[in-house]
Amino acid sequence: MDCGSTYIKMCEMAEEIQEAWEPAEGDWIIEKDFPKIPLVLKDGFRNGSFVTEIHWGEDDVLEKDKSIWLPRLDQLQDMVGDNWIQVFHDFVGWVNVEFGTGVDEFYFQTCELFSSMEQLWLAFVMKKKYGIIVG
DSSP states (O other): OOSSSSHHHHHHHHHHHHHHOOOTTTEEETTTTTEEEEEEEEEOOOTTTTEEOOOTTTTEEEEEEEEEEEEEEHHHHHHTOHHHHHHHHHHHHHHHHHHHHEEEHHHHHHHOOOOSSSHHHHHHHHEEEEEEEEO
């Protein structure tokens, strides 16, 4: 799971995804006021806040508007459809248009722009769903 500063910034810029987010147990988030430690949601969203579990076992209560959601790869893939064959086809088509069809071209260009699959897939989701480029 990418919890690096680049992915955090990309997620923060993806306002449409942040607004549509429905907090659920197991989601990864960053607290806006303390962005160094990733948190995992422990309990559901209630009354404008949710309970998180810091990796060493302490609980914390946090409000949704004071956090940045860091979608996992599976969550990003689910955002663009439930037919995995169509999602894969769309993803490969986007890669070919954005980065060229050669394996070497794709490898070198994406490695310069993205350092994780979460970053690459977030860019794809934002382009496909909202016509916006992040990254």
